Amino acid sequence: MHVPDGFIDAPTSAVAGVVAAGALAVSLRGARRELDERTAPLAGLVAAFIFAVQMLNFPVAAGTSGHLLGGALAAILVGPCTAVLCVSVVLLMQGVLFADGGLTALGVNITDMAIVTTVVAYAVFRGLLAVLPRSRRSITAASFVAALLSVPAAAVVFTLIYAIGGTTDVSIVKVATAMIGVHVLIGIGEAVITALTVAAVVAVRPDLVYGARGLRHKLRLRVNGELVDAPDAAPAPAAARTTSRRTLWITGLVTSLVLAGFVSFYASADPDGLEKVAHDKGIDKRAEPHHSSDSPLADYGVKDVANARLSGGLAGVIGVGVTVVAGTAVFWAVRRRHHHDASPTSTGI
Template identity: 80%
Template structure:
C-alpha cells in the first residue's frame, strides 16, 4: 500500500506529513516506557523482519497481490509506540533507498501503514484480551483479529486522503469499494503472518512479547472436587542463558536475511492492492516518477547486476542489514534517553527536601 508521488495533492500531503511527524514525536516519547536493555535491540530486529516480509508479495485474487504492512505485528511484539517507529523506519528506508513509496507521500504512508495499522490492531487486540480467557492462545487469536482489521483500516484512511486531496476525478464510492474489498483479502494474509510470528515468539520467549505481559495464569489444583490456586513456588534464579536475547536475535536476523535474500525471488509479481486499484480506476493518471528512481537499489535490485535472482537477493540483504542498523540505533538512542531521564529524576530527588 505504498502511495507514490502524485496520487495525493500537495496541501493534503503536507497535512499528512504534519500528522505523521506528530505521531512519530509522540511515539518517540512513549517508546521510552516500552524499551529496555533487552527489547531495544529486538525492536530493530522487528523492523528488519517487517522489511523482509514486505518483499514477499502473496497472491490474493486474479492479478492482484498483497504484502505484510506490519503495524499489528510490531505493536504486539514490542509495544504500540515502538511499533509506530518500527514501521516508520521501514518506510523511510524503502522510500529513500529503494524508491518504494513517494517521498512527498511519506507522511501519507506513515499515517496509513504505521499509525492507523498500529492503532486499529492494538485497540482490537487489547479489547479481545479483556474478553478472552488469559493465555497464549488468546494472545495469538487476538493478534490474528487485530491484524485482520488493521489492513482494511489503512485502506479506509487512504480513501479519506483521496477524498480530501486526490489528483484524479474517480468517484469516491468506487475508490472505497475497490480499496476495502481487496484489502480485506490482504488482511487475511496479514493476520496469518502476524499470528504465526507472535505464536512462534511466545513459544520460545513469552517474556519478550509486549502484548503477552501480565497474562500468566495461576496453576490450579483440584482438591475435594474444587479447583483452588496452587501454592506459589519459590522463585528460582534464572540462568543467564535464559535471560539472554542473543539466540532469538540471531535466529530472527538469519530468518529475515533468508526471506529477503532468497525467498523473495519467488514472491508474486502481480501488482499489490493499491497498485491494482489505481490502475483499474485511473487513480494513477497523475503519478510522478520517484525522486530516487535512479538509486542503485531502486525497485529492490542492485544496479549493474544483470542476474535477476542475485540482484534482488543482494538488494534484500542490504535492505535488511540497513534497516536493522538504523532501527537498532534509533531504539538504543530512545532507550538511552529513558535511562538519562531516570538518572536525572534520581539525582534531583534529594533536593526536594
C-alpha cells in the first residue's frame, strides 16, 4: 500500500507530513518507556523482518497481490510506540533506497501504514485480551484478529485521504469499495503471518514479547485440600538468558536474510492492492516518477547486475542489513536517552 508521488496533492501531503512528524515525536517519547536493554535489539530486528516479509507479495485475487504492512506485528512484539518507529524506519529505507513509496508521500505512508495499522491493531489486541483467558492461545488469536482488522482500516484511511486531496476526479465510493474489498483479503494474509510469528516468539521467549507481558500466572498447588501459592522458581542464569536472546536474534536475522535474499524471488509479480485499484479506477493518471528512481537499488534490484535472481537477492540482503543497522541504532539511541534522563545525575539528585 505504498502511495507514490502524485496520488495526493501537495497541501494534503504536507498536512499528513505534519501529522506523521507529531506521531513520531510522541512515539519517540513512548518508546523510551517500552524499550529496555533486552528489547532494543529486538526492535531493530523486527524492522528488518518487516522489510523482508514486505518483499513477499502473495496472491489474493485474480491479478492482485498483497504484502505485510507490519504495524500489528510490531506493536505486539515491541509495543505500539516502538512499532510506529519500526514501520517508519522501513518506509524510509524503502522510499530512499528502493524507490518504493513516494518521498513527497512519505508522510501519507507513515500516517497510513505505520500509525493507523499500529493504533487499530493494538487497540483491538488489548481489547480482546481483556476478555480472553490470559494464555498463549489467546495471544495468538488476538494477534490474528488485530492484524486482520488493521489492513482494511488502513484502506479506509487512504480512501479518506484521497477524498480530501486526490489528484484525479474518481468516484470515492468506487475507490472505497475496491480498496476495502481487496484489503480485507490482504488482511487475511497479514493475520496469518502475524499470528504465526507472534506464536513462534511467545513459544521461546514470552518475556520479550510486549503484548505477552504478565502472561504467566502464579502457579498454585493443592495441599491438604487447599490451594496455596507455589514457591517461585529460581530465575534462569543471566548467561543462559543472554544466550537465548542472542540465539533468537541470530535466528530472526538469518530468517530475514533468507526471506529477502532467496524466497522473495518466488513472490507474486502481480500488482498489490493499491496498485491494482489505482490502475483500474484511474487514480494513477497523475502519478509522478520517483525521486529515487536512479538509485542503484531502485525496484529492489542491484544496478548493473544482469541476473534477475542475483540482483533481487542482493538487493533484499542489502535492505535487511541496512534496515537492521538503522533500526538498531535508532532504538539504542532512544534507550540510551531514556537511561540518561532517568539517571540521578541528570535530574540533579
